[in-house]
Amino acid sequence: MNNYINSTITANNSSIDFEFDKQHIWHPYTSMSHALPAFGVISAKECELTLDDGRQLVDGTSSWWACVHGYSHPTIVNAMQEQLHKLSHVMFGGITHQPAIELSKKLVNMTSDNLTKVFLADSGSIAVEVALKMSLQYWQGRNQPQKQRILTVKCGYHGDTFAAMSVCDPEGGMHTMFGDSVTQHEFVSAPQTQFGQPFDNSELDEMRAKLSSQGNEIAAVILEPVLQGAGGMRFYHPQYLVGLRQLCDEFNVLLILDEIATGFGRTGKLFAYEHATHDGKAVEADILCLGKALTGGYISLAATICSDEVAQGISDSPAGVFMHGPTFMGNPLACSAACASLDLLSRNEWQAQVSNIERQLQSELAEAIEYPQVKDVRVLGAIGVIEMNSSVNTAELQQQFVDLGVWIRPFSNLIYIMPPYVISAEQLTKLTSAMKIVAKSILTCGDQAEFISHG
Numbered sequence: 256m257n258n259y260i261n262s263t264i265t266a267n268n269s270s271i272d273f274e275f276d277k278q279h280i281w282h283p284y285t286s287m288s289h290a291l292p293a294f295g296v297i298s299a300k301e302c303e304l305t306l307d308d309g310r311q312l313v314d315g316t317s318s319w320w321a322c323v324h325g326y327s328h329p330t331i332v333n334a335m336q337e338q339l340h341k342l343s344h345v346m347f348g349g350i351t352h353q354p355a356i357e358l359s360k361k362l363v364n365m366t367s368d369n370l371t372k373v374f375l376a377d378s379g380s381i382a383v384e385v386a387l388k389m390s391l392q393y394w395q396g397r398n399q400p401q402k403q404r405i406l407t408v409k410c411g412y413h414g415d416t417f418a419a420m421s422v423c424d425p426e427g428g429m430h431t432m433f434g435d436s437v438t439q440h441e442f443v444s445a446p447q448t449q450f451g452q453p454f455d456n457s458e459l460d461e462m463r464a465k466l467s468s469q470g471n472e473i474a475a476v477i478l479e480p481v482l483q484g485a486g487g488m489r490f491y492h493p494q495y496l497v498g499l500r501q502l503c504d505e506f507n508v509l510l511i512l513d514e515i516a517t518g519f520g521r522t523g524k525l526f527a528y529e530h531a532t533h534d535g536k537a538v539e540a541d542i543l544c545l546g547k548a549l550t551g552g553y554i555s556l557a558a559t560i561c562s563d564e565v566a567q568g569i570s571d572s573p574a575g576v577f578m579h580g581p582t583f584m585g586n587p588l589a590c591s592a593a594c595a596s597l598d599l600l601s602r603n604e605w606q607a608q609v610s611n612i613e614r615q616l617q618s619e620l621a622e623a624i625e626y627p628q629v630k631d632v633r634v635l636g637a638i639g640v641i642e643m644n645s646s647v648n649t650a651e652l653q654q655q656f657v658d659l660g661v662w663i664r665p666f667s668n669l670i671y672i673m674p675p676y677v678i679s680a681e682q683l684t685k686l687t688s689a690m691k692i693v694a695k696s697i698l699t700c701g702d703q704a705e706f707i708s709h710g
């Protein structure tokens with residue numbers, strides 16, 4: 256207690272109480288007994304974060320895929336301020352409001368034609384929970400209640416809540432850690448052909464075999480279209496999705512696409528599923544999950560959008576209603592941020608921005624493939640990845656990056672960036688130079704063990 260009182264007295268607006276943070280606040284995936292250092296950020300503008308000591312860092316993360324227009328964008332800030340004065344939050348049960356209506360109109364218009372019914376949730380993981388529940392309730396409404404299993408591919412990532420965890424990669428995810436508390440679902444190999452390589456349809460054989468033997472129990476297939484993010488930053492061939500859609504139709508299984516990381520332009524298309532076309536038409540999900548960049552990264556919000564058919568099935572189910580309704584559902588403040596962010600996207604500047612970033616990443620990262628310690632270098636849209644041969648020490652590299660004036664957060668054996676679309680060429684060069692310097696330093700250090708994650 257005494258500690259707490261002392262720290263509140265000593266803390267003021269300009270200094271960050273790191274000691275309190277270390278003692279009392281969880282950060283993502285960290286230990287409370289061996290807390291890794293956290294950097295204090297006091298403000299952020301456009302593509303730069305300002306640290307408490309005044310240093311400015313070029314942001315290579317978009318705060319985990321979210322902040323696509325940069326920080327403190329006046330359009331989003333003004334929209335939120337206006338909304339804040341009118342209505343920050345009101346319950347969504349029995350009540351509706353224009354920010355939710357306006358946002359849902361935009362989402363229905365910009366996603367595939369068959370996606371018409373919008374569920375506004377609080378975070379990506381919840382959007383995935385909602386999608387999975389929708390798929391189960393749908394089959395209840397279609398008199399096939401035995402369809403309760405979910406099928407997915409390895410190397411996926413769908414969030415940290417229990418149902419979301421259950422469809423994450425069974426090895427890289429948290430299955431073994433939580434044992435029987437995590438529902439055992441069905442897995443097939445991850446898509447193998449890389450984006451841009453010639454596709455071989457036999458890659459779908461395992462999926463076909465699984466669906467033909469167990470399709471009767473399977474409610475839905477869930478996967479991330481084209482880019483598997485936190486499961487390894489793998490870019491796979493879009494034709495896989497075309498084949499998968501056909502298999503889902505053939506075996507009466509719903510297709511859930513998780514665009515939480517890839518949505519809103521990141522891969523060079525507005526949605527990653529648009530890379531996957533058949534007879535000129537993009538693959539259509541039955542249920543689509545959106546999040547992360549939905550609000551431009553300003554506040555948490557996610558959406559699960561389903562087809563008329565799915566919505567009808569749910570409504571025909573014994574429950575008669577969809578059984579989900581979070582307290583902060585449809586939060587007006589978050590909806591106003593999302594509307595402003597989508598307005599910015601609708602100016603279509605993102606297309607040129609993302610393709611310029613893609614070109615620059617390709618030319619500036621290419622040489623890294625020559626470093627013996629590097630396994631692969633790949634670029635898709637505004638995403639650049641240097642895959643190392645072995646795992647890196649995140650804390651160590653994080654410090655190196657900060658010393659180089661950039662914010663990049665590697666994980667596993669991946670040094671990667673997905674900067675805000677508004678980044679300048681000079682700022683992007685600063686990021687790619689830092690990636691190369693750091694990747695090389697792992698090599699030249701000679702003591703590789705030092706860099707292997709302690710985790």
Ligand SMILES: *Cc1c(COP(=O)(O)O)cnc(C)c1O
Binds near residue numbers: 514546
């Ligand atoms: C981040 C992410 C999620 C989870 O979103 P949260 O907002 O962190 O709960 C789900 N799916 C994918 C593909 C993601 O990248």
